[in-house]
Amino acid sequence: NAGVMQNPRHLVRRRGQEARLRCSPMKGHSHVYWYRQLPEEGLKFMVYLQKENIIDESGMPKERFSAEFPKEGPSILRIQQVVRGDSAAYFCASSPTGGSNTEAFFGQGTRLTVV
Amino acid sequence: AQTVTQSQPEMSVQEAETVTLSCTYDTSENNYYLFWYKQPPSRQMILVIRQEAYKQQNATENRFSVNFQKAAKSFSLKISDSQLGDTAMYFCAFWGGNDYKLSFGAGTTVTVRA
Numbered sequence: 001n002a003g004v005m006q007n008p009r010h011l012v013r014r015r016g017q018e019a020r021l022r023c024s025p026m027k028g029h030s031h032v033y034w035y036r037q038l039p040e041e042g043l044k045f046m047v048y049l050q051k052e053n054i055i056d057e058s059g060m061p062k063e064r065f066s067a068e069f070p071k072e073g074p075s076i077l078r079i080q081q082v083v084r085g086d087s088a089a090y091f092c093a094s095s096p097t098g099g100s101n102t103e104a105f106f107g108q109g110t111r112l113t114v115v
Numbered sequence: 116a117q118t119v120t121q122s123q124p125e126m127s128v129q130e131a132e133t134v135t136l137s138c139t140y141d142t143s144e145n146n147y148y149l150f151w152y153k154q155p156p157s158r159q160m161i162l163v164i165r166q167e168a169y170k171q172q173n174a175t176e177n178r179f180s181v182n183f184q185k186a187a188k189s190f191s192l193k194i195s196d197s198q199l200g201d202t203a204m205y206f207c208a209f210w211g212g213n214d215y216k217l218s219f220g221a222g223t224t225v226t227v228r229a
Contacts, residue, residue, distance in 0.1 A: 033215075033216060033217075035217075035219075040222075041221055041222070042119075042206050042219035042220055042221045042222050043160075043206070043217070043219045044219070045216040045217065045218070048215040048216060055215060056215045056216065059216070089158060091160060093160075093217075098215060103162065103165070104217065105162075106152075106159070106160035106161075108157070108158060108159050109158050109159075109160075111158075
């Protein structure tokens with residue numbers, strides 16, 4: 001059973017370009033979470049999705065960021081018109097159910113560098 | 116909102132010795148879960164140990180054990196017989212009640228010296 005797969009592992013974008021980060025959850029998992037880790041900091045929650053639904057996006061910046069988890073295919077975190085401050089590691093986690101009585105499994109993250 | 120505090124940015128320990136990492140949290144929830152995650156230089160987030168708040172017994176996982184003090188809202192991690200492979204950043208995390216997300220502390224960098 002493959003783990004949570006994120007790609008690409010490293011992504012370099014120029015200011016103003018778009019970044020698309022992909023996350024394939026573990027088999028059988030229908031709950032996906034995105035976190036952002038700035039240098040020397042802990043992970044900060046961004047958004048929680050189930051298939052075709054955004055459940056909680058309270059950690060997402062109001063502009064330029066969006067996320068989706070379609071019925072088929074991976075979850076996508078999209079950042080439009082990237083700025084230097086978007087440079088960070090973005091982690092995806094998945095779980096078989098939602099809520100705290102489960103375990104979230106993390107991918108290896110995508111390191112986004114904006115130049 | 117839940118807050119998780121790790122007051123030790125860095126810790127250093129000699130190989131084979133013991134190191135304890137501190138973590139405190141703030142919550143009004145009664146039912147919640149606490150976690151310690153390890154992040155080695157590869158950046159992979161690895162679950163080290165998990166504690167259910169309703170269990171009084173402290174969780175243990177091989178060389179890793181916790182001291183869970185619910186009334187004090189404290190959740191420390193003890194690494195015994197430290198190994199070079201334990202060198203990593205360690206994050207304390209909280210997941211409470213019907214919340215959908217983990218709340219992480221800022222992390223403690225542990226360096227094991229040969």
